[in-house]
Amino acid sequence: MVAAVTRLTRIVCMAATAAALTAQSHAQVVPGNSFPSLAAGGLSGGKAPETAGSVLLVDFWASWCAPCKASFPAYSRIQAAYAARGLAVVAIGVDDSPSAYEAFVAKLRPGFTTLYDPQHKFVSLVQVPTMPTSYLVDRSGRVRFVHPGFHGDQTEREIRAEIEALLDEQSVAR
Amino acid sequence: MKRNRLKLSLLAALAAVFQSGCATPSAVRVHPWERASLADDTMNPDRDALGTSMTEHVFFSREAASGGRGVGGSGCGCN
Numbered sequence: 001m002v003a004a005v006t007r008l009t010r011i012v013c014m015a016a017t018a019a020a021l022t023a024q025s026h027a028q029v030v031p032g033n034s035f036p037s038l039a040a041g042g043l044s045g046g047k048a049p050e051t052a053g054s055v056l057l058v059d060f061w062a063s064w065c066a067p068c069k070a071s072f073p074a075y076s077r078i079q080a081a082y083a084a085r086g087l088a089v090v091a092i093g094v095d096d097s098p099s100a101y102e103a104f105v106a107k108l109r110p111g112f113t114t115l116y117d118p119q120h121k122f123v124s125l126v127q128v129p130t131m132p133t134s135y136l137v138d139r140s141g142r143v144r145f146v147h148p149g150f151h152g153d154q155t156e157r158e159i160r161a162e163i164e165a166l167l168d169e170q171s172v173a174r
Numbered sequence: 175m176k177r178n179r180l181k182l183s184l185l186a187a188l189a190a191v192f193q194s195g196c197a198t199p200s201a202v203r204v205h206p207w208e209r210a211s212l213a214d215d216t217m218n219p220d221r222d223a224l225g226t227s228m229t230e231h232v233f234f235s236r237e238a239a240s241g242g243r244g245v246g247g248s249g250c251g252c253n
Contacts, residue, residue, distance in 0.1 A: 064213040065252045094207040123207045131206045131252045149253035 028127040031144055035137045038090065041122025043115040045101070049088050055166045056137040057159070059091040060128045063104035068132040071150040075134075076111035078159060085167045086139070090115060094123050094131075134159070138166050206251065213250035 029035060035058065038048040059075060061068035072091070079089040089112035095101040101116050117123050126135070129148045136145040136159065145162045147155055204212065215221055234240040 060207065062207065062210065062250075064210045065250050067253045096210050120205075120207055124205075128206055131209070131250060133206075151253065 028129060029125075029135065029143055029146075031146060033143050034141055035135060035143050036122070036125045038115070038122075041117065041125055042119055043092065043117055043122055045093070045105075045114060045116035048115060049090065049113050051088050051090075051137075053139050054086045054088045055082075055139055055163060057087065057089045057134060057163070058137065059089070059132055059134040060094060060123055060126070061091055061132045062094050063100040064095070065131045067150040069104075069108070070152065071132055071134075071155075072108045072110050074150075074152075074156040074159075078156070078163065079112040081160075082163055082167065087163055087167065089113065092117050092122060094120055136162050136166060138169060209250045213252075218249070 035056070038051065038058075057075070057078065059068075059071065061071070063069075075089050075091065079087065091110060091112060091114045093101040093104065093114060093116050095104070095116075098116065098118065105114050129146075132150050134147045134150075135143050136147075138144045144166060145159075147159065149155075211217065220226055230240065
C-alpha cells in the first residue's frame with residue numbers, strides 16, 4: 001500500500017514538472033531567432049505574401065491599441081518606399097472580434113498586407129512583449145530587429161535605417 | 175516511520191502540483207494581446223472627472239482624510 005502511494009506520488013511529481021516545462025515552451029522571439037512561417041499559425045483575412053528572399057516587416061496590432069492606429073500610415077509609407085527593392089510589410093491583427101478587425105482595416109485602408117489571428121495562435125508563437133510590436137526579418141528569415149511599441153517619427157526613422165541596411169545585404173540561403 | 179515518509183511524499187506531490195500551477199504563465203498573467211477589455215474606457219476609474227472629484231469630496235468630508243487613492247490605472251499597456 002505504502003509502496004503504491006509512493007509510486008503514485010512520484011508520477012504526480014513528474015507530471016507536474018512536465019506540465020510546468022511545457023507551459024514555458026514558447027519563448028519570446030528575439031533578434032537572432034528564425035521568425036515563424038506565416039503559414040504556421042492559422043492566419044486568415046487574406047493570402048500571406050510570398051516572402052522568401054524578401055526583407056519582411058511584421059507588425060502585431062489590435063484595434064483597441066492607439067499606437068497601432070498611429071503606426072499604420074507610417075507602415076504604408078514604408079511599404080510604398082521599399083516594396084520595389086524587396087520589402088514586404090505584413091500586419092497581423094489580434095482582435096478578439098472579427099468585426100473590430102475588419103472595421104479597423106476598412107477605416108485605415110493600409111497599403112500593405114493585413115492578416116488576422118483569430119485564435120491568437122501566431123501571436124502566442126511569437127510572444128510579443130507589448131502592443132504594437134514590429135519585427136524586421138532579413139532575407140534569410142532571421143529576426144534582426146524588434147521594435148516594442150510605436151513612438152511616431154522616431155520609430156519610423158529607426159525602421160527606415162534598418163530596412164536600408166537589410167535591403168543592402170546579400171541574400172543567404174535559408 | 176513509514177507513515178511519516180508517506181505524509182512527506184504526499185506533501186511534496188501537492189507542492190509540486192501547486193507550484194506547476196503558478197509556473198503556468200497563461201494562468202497568472204494577461205498577455206499584451208489579450209488586453210482589449212482592459213483598454214476599454216469603462217475600465218478607467220478616472221474616466222468621469224466630475225464624479226471622481228465629488229466622490230473624493232464626500233470621502234474627505236466624512237472621514238476627515240484625503241488622498242490615498244492608490245488605484246492602479248487600466249489601459250492596454252501599449253508602448
